[in-house]
Amino acid sequence: MDVIKNVTDRPVPERCRGEKTKNFTMKNLILFIFILCSLSSCTEVTKTKLATANQATRQMVDTVGFAHLGWQVDTVVDRIGRTFPKEMAATKVDPNRPWRVAICPHDDYTYASWHYPALLKNLKAKTVIIFGVAHKARQLNISDRIVFDTYQAWHGPYKNIKVSSFREVLMDALPKTLYLVSDTLQKVEHSVESMLPFLQYFNRDVEIVSILVPAMETGTMAEIAEPLAWAIAKTMKERRLEWGKDVALLITTDAVHYGDEDWGGKNMALFGADSAGYIKAVSKEHMILDSCLTGSLNTERIKKFAATTVKPDDYREYQWTWCGRYSVPFGLIVALDLRKELDSKPLSGKLIGYSTSIDHLPLKVDDLWMGRTAKATIRHWVGYASVGFE
Numbered sequence: 001m002d003v004i005k006n007v008t009d010r011p012v013p014e015r016c017r018g019e020k021t022k023n024f025t026m027k028n029l030i031l032f033i034f035i036l037c038s039l040s041s042c043t044e045v046t047k048t049k050l051a052t053a054n055q056a057t058r059q060m061v062d063t064v065g066f067a068h069l070g071w072q073v074d075t076v077v078d079r080i081g082r083t084f085p086k087e088m089a090a091t092k093v094d095p096n097r098p099w100r101v102a103i104c105p106h107d108d109y110t111y112a113s114w115h116y117p118a119l120l121k122n123l124k125a126k127t128v129i130i131f132g133v134a135h136k137a138r139q140l141n142i143s144d145r146i147v148f149d150t151y152q153a154w155h156g157p158y159k160n161i162k163v164s165s166f167r168e169v170l171m172d173a174l175p176k177t178l179y180l181v182s183d184t185l186q187k188v189e190h191s192v193e194s195m196l197p198f199l200q201y202f203n204r205d206v207e208i209v210s211i212l213v214p215a216m217e218t219g220t221m222a223e224i225a226e227p228l229a230w231a232i233a234k235t236m237k238e239r240r241l242e243w244g245k246d247v248a249l250l251i252t253t254d255a256v257h258y259g260d261e262d263w264g265g266k267n268m269a270l271f272g273a274d275s276a277g278y279i280k281a282v283s284k285e286h287m288i289l290d291s292c293l294t295g296s297l298n299t300e301r302i303k304k305f306a307a308t309t310v311k312p313d314d315y316r317e318y319q320w321t322w323c324g325r326y327s328v329p330f331g332l333i334v335a336l337d338l339r340k341e342l343d344s345k346p347l348s349g350k351l352i353g354y355s356t357s358i359d360h361l362p363l364k365v366d367d368l369w370m371g372r373t374a375k376a377t378i379r380h381w382v383g384y385a386s387v388g389f390e
Helices: 002-008 014-056 070-083 085-090 115-120 166-173 191-202 218-239 275-293 299-309 327-342
Strands: 101-104 127-133 146-148 179-181 207-213 247-252 257-259 314-318 348-356 380-389
Touching (some): 070 115, 070 191, 085 115, 101 327, 127 327, 191 247, 207 327, 218 299, 218 327, 275 299, 275 348, 275 380, 299 327
Parallel strands (some): 101 247, 127 207
Antiparallel strands (some): 101 380, 146 207, 348 380
16 A cells, blocks of 8 residues: 555545555556557567568578578588588689689589588678579579569578669669569579578678579570679779679579489480499580680680570570579670670689589588488489689
8 A cells, every 4th residue: 555655645545445446456457458468569560570571581492402500601611621621722712812703503512512612702792793593484484584583681691681782773774674573583593592601601791682594595695784784883883892892793503414313304314324424424514614614704605605505496495404504604794794894804714613413422411400402323413613703
């Protein structure tokens, strides 16, 4: 009753105390119900805000093949360094040399392993424009246009990765007939997200623009690449940004997909699914790298890559099964146009390395809540090539 006394600031008559207590109890009950409702309402608001935040952030699709937590990435990088010291040392790249353009595999970390840090440690730019493969584009009837997303951020292992303001600038500069905005395609594509844990490992403040490249002819690529490169160059000049230091282009692709088992019923073993066929296939891989992707970059070499990987009578079909048969030539055409717009030195490709999913033991990841999304045998294997352009 002292509380009531303090609140009312006067004694409560004896005959009124029972009534006052009842009133106080009722007030408490009403207050309790109000607070409970408010908490419930706040919870619903919080849930709504979380749901909205999740919708605004592109979540990870493949959490088996790729790391999605910080401690996983830290452990993977450490293990790669201890497991593949010769491969890492053989790259012989100045750690201070920034790539202006890079081509990186996007397969399971257990298979492509050392390629990721060996290449991406030299991608120094804060803003990385990523040209990804559009594996599901045919199923969604998407072709002949590049594809952007609307996400505000992408999931990163250490924190969400911000989408660069470059994206809106690029879309505003492009004719509407040359691009499509599709979160439906972007959210099911794994090639871009594979890059992000390593990019963020080396640069916590990295920002990205994801551009998926579905089936298109090289003529269409050139038509889109020119205004895209112009818009990138214009924005860089306005913001006083340097190519390599502040902005870089990253292209994702796995090399040949080879074998006669578990490729959706297709026989993709051009030279046979045995050791002799393997040797011939790897030899062809090095021919592609030497004649198209390493050394001085020019239009003729890009066209040769496209002619090698895509059927001449049907650009939608493989000739040699690199999944990046569109992302690689498109990204490189953009790079050539950007070089011209910025009047910078010629681009030259350096091979960081080549391997396959069966020429080395897989990196141990099963104790990290990770694993493999496909098998690796003489009858089902994938090639990996990493190339940096300075």
